[in-house]
Amino acid sequence: MNPEFFIPIPVLLSQLTLGLVNGAFYAMLSLGLAVIFGLLNVINFAHGALYMLGAVLAWAGMNYFGVGYWTMLLVSPLIVGIIGIIIERLLLHWIYELDHIYGLLLTLGITLVIEGIMRSAYGVSGLPYAAPSELRGATDLGFMFLPNYRAWVLVASITVCLATWFFIEKTKVGSYLRAGTENPKIVESFGVNVPVMITLTYGFGVALAAFAGVLAAPMMQVSPLMGQNLIIIIFAVVVIGGMGSIMGAIVTGLALGVLEGLTKVIYPQASSTVVFLIMAIILLVRPAGLFGRDK
């Protein structure tokens, strides 16, 4: 075997594990995007910016008020959720009857404003944020030393994803949500307060993004631009998975993270583009997406 192409198994396994952690972020974000699109018919471009806002708030909590990681893991999504509710009531609310593209353009505008504000406050360089002391260090998995923090991220995000799935697929309120995705007017004619449901769904979706942001803060540099490229990857994930299925979004997100990790081992230069490449292939073979059910 040509030694140049020889990939040591431990390296492969560790990249796959790290890929899975990244995939957990894709899963959480594409899940929120899909839930919001389902009910609001808006592709929330601002998802990346609100993810960033979650991370920045965690950093700000620590630096200005000395509020630690665990508190911010709850407070930050809460604040972003409230911001989301305000955004929905104030802006998105007016455009549901219009062509979908206006939702995309409006949330693009919101993105530019949020990122602009953060940029003028913090510049573009990264802000360091330390992992909580309980989660420092690493665990020997045999093939790699997995940083404890990443293990936590994986567990936390998959738990949140599954909880969301359970809530939507298995509860009464979830059935309103699923029905509302198909025909909000009829659900409202049953006496369900759909306008409030829409507002809360947007709030929940972006709170999920903020939660992901806080989880990401100790792993990567907190920066006003950290959501910019991520949102486009999430779009690709959503095109690949299709937005019809919650579990589809979760599985697609995780799988793409793993594939990205694999690419880092085989051909590192392509790791930033592999998701887009897979999207192109999926469009050729299965245009409706893996779990496709187009609206």
Add this chain to the structure above:
Amino acid sequence: MREYKSSVPALEIEDLQGWYGESHVLHGVNLKVYPGEVVTLLGRNGSGRTSTMRAVMGLIGARKGSIKVNGVETINMPTYKIANLGIGYCPEERAIFSSLSCEENLLLPPKIRGAGKGMSQDEIYEMFPNLQERKHSQGTRLSGGEQQMLAVGRILRTGANLLLLDEISEGLAPVIVQALARMIRTLKEKGYTVVMVEQNFHFAAPLADRLYVMEHGVIVEHFEANELETKMPVLNELLGV
């Protein structure tokens, strides 16, 4: 019917104007339905019967005039509040949710606070045994008849007392149409107020206490069930029955 007319109407529509975007579809509809009555709206396609129902539920673009439900003005209310006054609406397109199972569809509409008890799930299954057999099937896997039973059945559970049924007999086999007719008689016995939009004259006429005929977005005829014989010539002209 005389005895009803002293009480507050379950539904009272006065000079209702309605629009879908730019197009003006209702031009001053007036009708009254008293508690316990079965009233049928007849008319050709496009005469505004479905739009009237949708207007009552606040599902059309814009509406003006007055719609009172049990004496409460609803013209400026959002749809969910109107429904919570005790209305059950069965839309023409049935609107069965494909991502929900048959039973989930049936249990979807929440109980209306402060309203009557409504039928129990068992009573509904008794009325439509098919639904019980298919309760785990996905909503859109059901046959047209089953979907129709489900669409009607699910609004009986909520305690709603005023039922708006849009074209429930449309496109169904005679056996099912008969079952639906039996259901409406049962509902009447139980004291429900029913407004039906019907194309199928032979289904609707024997069930109704009173009949309204619509054309071009207004009510053009109104008579009681016992006047049916004498009104047949007019009906023939208006509906071509």
Add this chain to the structure above:
Amino acid sequence: MSAFEKELGNSSKNISKILKSKSVSWSLVVLTSLLLAPFIGVYPVLILKILCFALFACSFNLLIGFTGLLSFGHAAFFGGAGYIFGYFMKSWGIPAEIGIILGVGFGAILGYVIGSLAIKRQGIYFAMITLALAQMVYFIFLQTPFTGGEDGLQGIPRGKLFGFIPLDSDLVTYYFVLGVVLLAFLAIVRIVNSPYGQILRAIKENEPRAVSLGYDTNRFKLIAFVTSASFSALAGSLKALVLGFATLTDVHWTMSGSVILMTLVGGLGTLTGPILGAVLIVMLENKIGEIGFFLAEVTGIQWFETLGQSVPMVTGIIFIICVLSFRQGIVGIFTRVCRPGR
């Protein structure tokens, strides 16, 4: 009643005639001032930059405004063509028009690839796919050695036109680029008004109906996409020629966002809207610092002085305002004011 209607029809016909003759005279005014601009002390490079963006916006509008497809990846054609033009001009020393042709060719091929993938999905997915594929192109340009990475491609020579007219002087470049841009505008107007343009509009209005009339709408959409990409590439090549550099900014998705904004501000689906929008947005980006200082002086709020560093925020606000209340854009509002009752 019918007499009244007739009269109404006549008067509206008259108004449109007046508007038409007005728009002809307006074009003459604009054209003359463009021809004379360098002599009355206007910096030609700024005008050319605006013209390039105007052409970019018009070609983008060919898709969104006349076919109803929102591409979120037009930066790939615009910026990409700039790189291709720059690379060949710099390392091969070819005549400028060949460089432009190569740039446009690149745009057409890339447009074909991205277009054929994107038309497999509709509506909002189309926008997401074009955005994702353009982002892939961005990463490729970021990593490929010839583009100079973060620094971009600097000092692109303008070369010689047809091999013997040197384009070193801004004035010669000015008239050459002006000529090309005007020809491109005419071509776009011609396309929009052709029977082919009618079919595109039919697809925009109601695609299923166009399909049922027997049109292979996917083919028409693809042709429209490639055409639009090619014109965008032309605009990008010209911009690289004028400014002498090509950078990642022009390939980044924010550029795709900018061109959407220009078109939206000017008026989707109008011929002059994108031009006006481009003028407005480019001027705004250039002058925003000064506007900020002015506002700070007038209102006494210090914060406005930092406005110069917050171009994205200001564009974001314009986006929000446009989507919420000015969806017809400047031209749309103008026509509504001039032709009441429509």
